[in-house]
Amino acid sequence: MKNKLMLFVATMLLFVAQTALAFDGAELYPGEKALYEKAAEEGMVVSFDTGPTWANWGTMFKRFKARYPEVEMAYNDLGSGATVVALEKARRRPQADTAYYFGASAIDAANKGLLTGFEPVNYEKLPDVYRDKEGRWFIVHQLTIAFLVNKKLVNTVPQSWADLKKPEYKNAIVYLDPRSTGQGQVLSFAANYGNGGDMSSVLPGMEYLAELHKAGNVMRVEGTTPYAKFLKGEIPIWIGYENDGLKAKYKDGMGDDIAVVIPREATVAAPYAISMVKDGPNPNAARLWLNFIMTDAGQTTFAEGFVRPSVPGIKLPADIAERFPETPQLRPLDLHKAAGLKSEIDSAWTRLVLGK
Template sequence: MQRRQFIQAAGALPLAALARRAAAVGGPELYAGEKALYEAARKEGMCVSFDTGPEWANWKALFREFKQRYPDIELTYNDLGSAATVVALEKMRRRPQADTAYYFAASAVDAARKDLVAPFRPVGFEQLPEVFREAEGRWFTVHTLNIAFLVNRKLVARAPEGWADLLKPEYRNAVTYLDPRSTGVGQVLTFAAAYGNGGDEDNVKAGTDYLGRLHAAGNVQRVEGTTPYAKFLKGEIPVWIGYENDGLKARHADGMGDACEIVIPREASVAAPYAISLVKDGPNPNAGRLWLNFIMSDVGQRLFAQGFVRPSRRDVSLPAEAAARMPAAPQIRPLDVVKAAARKAELDQLWAQAIQAR
């Protein structure tokens, strides 16, 4: 059915559906100006959201709640991957097809540099750390993924509490992590190791030197080129330095239960920002803004928490179950992806040298 025909058919909708529409338009606002923006978005009728695959970070639940609140907006999506999303936006520069684009924040920086995205400051923008947003809102972080030790307690008698612990003989041939030269997770965990050993984005050598020591101690089981999630579930990895959300998913959704322990290293860790943007000259700008505001609202942020990722807004209180799964961890530092990206070549070289030297 065509969009115009759908609108004309509204009078034939069941009373329950009409009631939901009335509630969406007439209920309390999530933020000042929500109703007016919804009315403007209704005239467009659609929002195209790039790279928000429904099985990732609980986007499925955000889609469902958005549609329930704004029944006159059709929300469509694809699942491209961060770098591919930027490539697609660049190819469609003259005739953009997307209204919003979601990606790892390093790709968001690339999209802004190429002038593919537009400034927009959504609800909660000022609550974000400065390194989690572009000053004018060309991109902003919606959730983070945080480096943690994912520990299989069936294979490890005592879970390590910090970076220093992993160097102990009891973790010989126990630790797996991803290659920092070819994977985003590997790069992020190297900066986490840097923070945990006196460094930061300006001193990544502290992280590569630490990983070199981990190899020299004989504690590295393997360095992977792709995610070892399936191997972890099968019980092939004692300690995986990876993202917290993978551990939470293994523990609470994929059957590991208490066998999986998730540890945020006590010295320090980092939060990798995942960001979203309003696409420049997108076909449905008001619907795009409505979608972005919903994502950043209290409702949207709490839905992320239910999907095992930490919301970017620190002022949002989490549901009790999500808060219990992701307790406060003040040692988590927000990763400055602009600085981190500038250190990529240096990181690759230093890591290779540190590993070869051992």
């Protein structure tokens, strides 16, 4: 009788545990509930470099926790390069389960043997240059180069790279130094594609920027983000990231005073990647987290934070979708080739723009 009672109690406890783990509604992908049960046994996922104020990670955390209450979320905000350094220092006893960074840093981490392969939900939909062949990293969102135009200071909003060369934009343009900033490097490739170039050489883009300077249309080149200066009305046209423009428009008060323009000829986007860390302490929780980020729900969360999802064809709510016009002119940035062209950007810009 005692054994039967113990068996009954054990069965009920198992039932209660399974009930507590279950979430309402259909699975986001096949096997989600089974993976959640394994992740719940680990109880935590440690996510490196996902600062809550950047790219809407804070909301992503809340939604993940609401769906998977038995898995705690721990994170830090290190910066891309510092994240790779931290992973390397902890190689023998990894602390992180996942790591997020600019795509070039993901390649660096993979080359150092710090990552393990995992192909999440929607992995196969990504452009080839947005995913590692071994699944060691994949792009989760992108920051698209755009013209951010203060309409109080500019009468006619430019629509193309060619437009920016017009005399009416004299002393109006600001952009970031391509030698020392990631945004400046990405801008170089956007200008390059916009002026007939490709990933074999950045010379067309560098010659174009030199033309803007020679025409007197460049107000200055910045070494750090001029977002605050732009909000204050100190910059007529900033060639920067689309997400900063959308943030200024919808969150920081500029409203209809700003135009966010994807240049007509071509643009590129800065790809941001995430990875599963090799020998991380909570592998099932890591897989659950990475899958969630790449579902439609996760990708929509990025869009709500003003950054473009990486997965093509995600169906966004109408009010969010209208922020992101179709961009057939967007060229996915090949990070391997981009890294190989960094020295050419530095030398060509210095020679053509600074005359040194």
